[in-house]
Amino acid sequence: MAQGATAAEMEQKPAIKAQGLKLAFGGVKAVDDMAITLGRGEFLGLIGPNGAGKTTLFNMLAGTYRPQAGSILINDVEASGRDATARIGLGLGRTFQIPKPFPQMTVLENVVTGAQHQTGERLFANFLRYGKVKAEERAAIGRARELLDFVKLSHLAHEPARVLSGGQRKLLELARVLMADPSAILLDEPAAGVNPALLEFIISRVLALNAQGKSILLIEHNMDMVTRLCHRVVVMAGGRYLTEGKPAEVARNPAVVEAYLGAAA
Amino acid sequence: MIELISYGAFFLTLALTYAIMCLGLNVQWGQTGLFNVGVAGFVGIGAYVSALLTTPDAPDRFGGFDLPIAVGWIAAAIAAALASALLGAMTLRLRSDYLAIATFGFAVVVQLAVLNLQKLTGGPFGISFIPRPFGALASDPLVFGLCNLAVVGAVTLAVYGALEHLMRSPWGRVLRAIREDEQAASALGKNATVFRLQAFAVGGAIMGLAGAVQGHFIGYISPEGYVPILTFQVWAMLIVGGSGNNRGAIAGAILVWAIWAASGAALAAFIPADQQARASALKIVMIGVAICLVLLLRPRGLLGERATVSRHVENAGDHAKDKAS
Numbered sequence: 156m157a158q159g160a161t162a163a164e165m166e167q168k169p170a171i172k173a174q175g176l177k178l179a180f181g182g183v184k185a186v187d188d189m190a191i192t193l194g195r196g197e198f199l200g201l202i203g204p205n206g207a208g209k210t211t212l213f214n215m216l217a218g219t220y221r222p223q224a225g226s227i228l229i230n231d232v233e234a235s236g237r238d239a240t241a242r243i244g245l246g247l248g249r250t251f252q253i254p255k256p257f258p259q260m261t262v263l264e265n266v267v268t269g270a271q272h273q274t275g276e277r278l279f280a281n282f283l284r285y286g287k288v289k290a291e292e293r294a295a296i297g298r299a300r301e302l303l304d305f306v307k308l309s310h311l312a313h314e315p316a317r318v319l320s321g322g323q324r325k326l327l328e329l330a331r332v333l334m335a336d337p338s339a340i341l342l343d344e345p346a347a348g349v350n351p352a353l354l355e356f357i358i359s360r361v362l363a364l365n366a367q368g369k370s371i372l373l374i375e376h377n378m379d380m381v382t383r384l385c386h387r388v389v390v391m392a393g394g395r396y397l398t399e400g401k402p403a404e405v406a407r408n409p410a411v412v413e414a415y416l417g418a419a420a
Numbered sequence: 421m422i423e424l425i426s427y428g429a430f431f432l433t434l435a436l437t438y439a440i441m442c443l444g445l446n447v448q449w450g451q452t453g454l455f456n457v458g459v460a461g462f463v464g465i466g467a468y469v470s471a472l473l474t475t476p477d478a479p480d481r482f483g484g485f486d487l488p489i490a491v492g493w494i495a496a497a498i499a500a501a502l503a504s505a506l507l508g509a510m511t512l513r514l515r516s517d518y519l520a521i522a523t524f525g526f527a528v529v530v531q532l533a534v535l536n537l538q539k540l541t542g543g544p545f546g547i548s549f550i551p552r553p554f555g556a557l558a559s560d561p562l563v564f565g566l567c568n569l570a571v572v573g574a575v576t577l578a579v580y581g582a583l584e585h586l587m588r589s590p591w592g593r594v595l596r597a598i599r600e601d602e603q604a605a606s607a608l609g610k611n612a613t614v615f616r617l618q619a620f621a622v623g624g625a626i627m628g629l630a631g632a633v634q635g636h637f638i639g640y641i642s643p644e645g646y647v648p649i650l651t652f653q654v655w656a657m658l659i660v661g662g663s664g665n666n667r668g669a670i671a672g673a674i675l676v677w678a679i680w681a682a683s684g685a686a687l688a689a690f691i692p693a694d695q696q697a698r699a700s701a702l703k704i705v706m707i708g709v710a711i712c713l714v715l716l717l718r719p720r721g722l723l724g725e726r727a728t729v730s731r732h733v734e735n736a737g738d739h740a741k742d743k744a745s
Contacts, residue, residue, distance in 0.1 A: 217607070238606075239607055240610070242607065251603075257597045257604065257605075259596070259600055264733075267590075267730065268594065268610075271609060278622070281586060281589040281591055288589065291590075296730065335608060
């Protein structure tokens with residue numbers, strides 16, 4: 156019963172709850188006292204003019220930068236002092252703005268690499284516990300093939316990832332992070348540099364993931380995409396929280412318009 | 421005829437000891453991208469550890485402990501692995517060029533240490549009377565040579581088999597992923613430092629084993645066997661053979677050793693005796709020319725790296741064949 160209650164409680168806990176985040180590069184306060192919460196199952200957009208600190212915030216959430224102050228709870232575990240390698244173990248995956256496939260490896264091997272807790276990743280287990288390694292590897296490959304079906308890359312499974320187009324690389328990266336089965340995903344500009352036909356497909360996949368219960372935080376410049384996907388949008392300007400709301404409300408908000416125009420002027 | 425076969429066995433045995441070193445370097449450089457220019461140091465550690473453990477008691481230095489050859493070889497691999505792990509733990513977080521400087525320095529330290537620790541290593545005189553496998557057969561050069569070749573060949577094959585097994589395992593896949601994009605691998609929870617350290621230690625262990633095997637085959641080791649030229653030779657072998665490919669590492673070792681031996685013989689035949697010492701530098705030139713030719717004609721080496729996939733992916737090989745045809 157106690158465990159059931161804990162699971163029910165977890166349902167209520169946000170996927171990410173960050174508060175008081177601060178990071179300065181030299182004298183420049185890139186992010187200053189920023190808070191953001193990604194609810195469980197939520198599709199949240201993060202927007203703001205260039206230089207607003209979105210990418211810095213994203214990198215702190217992803218563990219690439221360590222905040223100088225503040226806290227980051229990922230699935231209720233404090234993560235601000237831990238590095239990027241630890242994020243996936245806490246249930247947080249990410250994609251990259253410029254996709255980072257493993258270019259010489261096949262598309263299928265790229266996806267399998269996302270598997271977690273593989274016995275075969277321990278050096279000596281490959282000799283001492285070969286049966287277990289084999290069974291896990293077969294299961295991982297089966298799962299990877301399902302994910303390639305999901306992103307419609309199965310026909311390219313045995314090609315090296317370097318032959319994929321920009322949009323296909325984004326899909327590959329999505330399949331690879333799904334292999335680790337994170338409960339929350341940070342999406343870094345999935346629309347950037349993708350042709351319109353493929354973009355529609357990426358949108359459909361991302362929506363399907365959200366429908367499966369994945370919490371998603373999206374950084375995106377394409378406002379059309381933000382409007383179509385996000386339940387809620389947080390706006391940053393000058394390294395700080397500016398406002399939030401439903402996408403349509405935010406787009407009409409004079410403060411947001413001013414932040415964008417002010418930055419442009 | 422018998423002499424020719426004897427020489428062939430001798431040549432191939434020696435070449436295969438280099439092939440084992442080359443396989444070790446391939447784990448570090450070919451698989452993981454670790455720029456180790458201290459190969460000679462790890463080979464030397466292996467050679468000296470095994471020699472100390474297996475030689476008969478010597479009054480003028482520490483040891484010999486007269487242990488079985490197999491014990492010496494295993495200890496050599498373990499000692500070199502520990503040395504690599506220690507050096508790696510201190511330097512693998514650094515950028516690759518610092519790793520190169522650190523490993524080079526390490527190899528020089530090892531060489532100077534064995535040169536000067538006379539009570540432990542015999543100093544400049546080295547260690548002789550290292551027991552040779554099948555030493556009892558030494559009176560029959562042909563049988564002795566073939567037996568040695570069989571032993572060294574078996575060790576090479578075992579190392580090759582184990583490495584192929586690892587390269588196609590999830591462990592090998594993570595190494596490749598880290599080599600290709602560390603940030604992406606890290607976002608998938610793969611700790612680059614830990615995997616690099618393991619690969620560095622595995623490579624070092626193999627180099628140490630190679631050093632031990634070579635020492636026991638020749639029967640005598642001395643500090644001048646572990647100078648930087650050895651590192652250069654092993655690197656040349658890997659580049660010529662094809663880094664990232666274990667068969668390439670073996671083929672490159674045999675080919676480069678053949679060029680080395682043939683140019684030595686040619687120099688002996690054609691250069692006047694009083695010029696021989698200076699002319700021996702031409703052997704290094706020959707290797708340099710061979711590297712340049714290979715890099716121009718086959719930039720990825722004789723046998724370049726091929727896409728390695730998990731052995732559990734069905735039909736991947738067939739697919740590759742379909743594409744080739």
